[in-house]
Amino acid sequence: MAQDPASLDETPISPRKPLPLENYIPFPIQPSSKTSERLHQQCLDILAEVDELQNLLKSTLRNPQLVEVRQFRSNVTSELKMLQKLEQRFQSTASTCASETKVQKESQGHDQVQGADSDEDGENGGEDDSVEMRLMHALRSSNLPFYQAVWDITRGSCYGLLALGKRFYWDGHTRADEEKRALNAAAKKSGKLPNKDKRKSVFVDIVADDGEEWVKVSTMSESRLLFEMAKKGWERDSEDDECMSNEGSDGPRRRTVLRNFEGSDYEDDDDEDELELIKLARDLRKAANATRLRYRHPRLRVVLPKIGEGNVPEIDDILKEMRSYGVKVECQETLSKAADAKKPELTCLLPRPYKRFTDTLNVDCTLLLALVSDLSHAKEIVPLPSFHRAILRQIEIEKLQPLLQTELWPAMGDHELVCTSEAATRMREIVELIGTETEKERAKIMMGDPQYVDLERESAIQKFQELSEWQVPTHWQIPIQVIDAQPAITAAKKEGKLPPVADRVAEGLSDINHSVFMYGWVTGMTTISSNRTIDKQIEMTIENNRGNDEDVEGPMVWICDTARSLAGKEKDRRA
Known part of the structure; x- marks a missing residue:
């Protein structure tokens, strides 16, 4: 069978x-x-x-x-x-x-x-x-x-699909620990990390909602579940059982096999006598507790297409026990109702990277440079011997998928755009130092410099369009507003709006990164950046210092897959 x-x-x-x-x-x-x-x-x-x-x-x-x-x-x-x-x-x-x-x-x-x-x-x-x-x-x-x-x-109930089948572990290491170990291994060229113990893992059938929901499907039937319950000696908990389980009674005692884990000792539980569905719920919870995505544990859902609810009291007890682990359990009845509804288009399964964007976006210096770079606005760029190897790589990537068309402009949409004064100052310094004439002109238009300050947005878009071979979206919100971030950051610290771990985060940031990421944090604004290293650094600092505070969350950051340097960058110059 x-x-x-x-x-x-x-x-x-x-x-x-x-x-x-x-x-x-x-x-x-x-x-x-x-x-x-x-x-x-x-x-x-x-x-x-x-x-x-x-x-x-x-x-x-x-x-x-x-x-x-x-x-x-x-x-x-x-x-x-x-x-x-x-x-x-x-x-x-x-x-x-x-x-x-x-x-x-x-x-x-x-x-x-x-x-x-x-x-x-x-x-x-x-x-x-x-x-x-x-x-x-x-x-x-x-x-x-x-x-x-x-x-x-x-197809019927998921959005933002990330995986159809993925294994998650609970080996006692946090995500930050894993990243740290991976970085150390790479730095020491020590090869692959040891294989993890699959006994301390769970295989999730659907990873949805851009990683925030794990769905497990079990096609176990009611008859098989009842047979397993009988085989493993599970008895239904009822008020009648209480009189038989009192201390000193010579009568039969109710067998307690179903149990929630408590504290750290649940790792040593003997699973041999546990029901498969209960073990599944517990394993999902253990793996979810060891996993965070953007500071949050994933939601858990178990779908049982062949089990009904409300028909067999013993089965209802199993479902109740599964839910005690914080797992959402769906049975035949829920699926039948969903089957009658019109199913979403297949496009609903595409990732939704912008779903948590705030109305106003905080733009990092790295993307300010990408927005004015010649590499982002020319459809064909002839590689020159003077180009830095990083620029040559960016030119190849740009040929495959233009950054502005496929990522930056869709991300920005019609959101209001701001940047900190430190980010704006640093961007201007780099553009003035190594930028081409077209890059300098784009920067002036995008930032609303004096000669363009009186232009209506539509006119500014038209001026910018003259310097780009790509179609500039008419809803793009320029000029980008420059914000003095320090007063907001200082006030948030005095008023205790940030968790204690914020001080540890701030210690590891340069002045410009402090202004950009801390400003986004204190305002609750989404920061968009291509600085993946700093984003990971912040996340690891929080995870390693959160203590017992399970609700601590860092700044909301969206990371652009690739950056763009200025085309004027010389081969051996760093900026």
């Missing part, structure tokens, strides 16, 4: 239009050709939608590999190949049986009585039935219903 893929180590996943719940139950006994045909078509439908999603990712993302779907597609493809082999084997066996039957009949001659004919037909029919049953057993062991369920749930 096939294992439930939901309990396997590596469970893949895939896309397609959601099907009714009856498609998730064991296959009905029907002619093998029809069953195979249906399964083949389901595989093809899933693969078609996965391919469509991958094409969307390639056309919209600078790095399509950020969304992990290849393994899921590979698993569905393997299932399709298995189904094809089964059908070929059945057809071959059926053809052989038919040939043998024909030979037997011919050798018997025409003088055989009708009754004997009937007996032979019965025997051969038995052989055919045996072949049919073997094929049906193989088809019923297919993992496709699980893959179908995962894809339907992905």
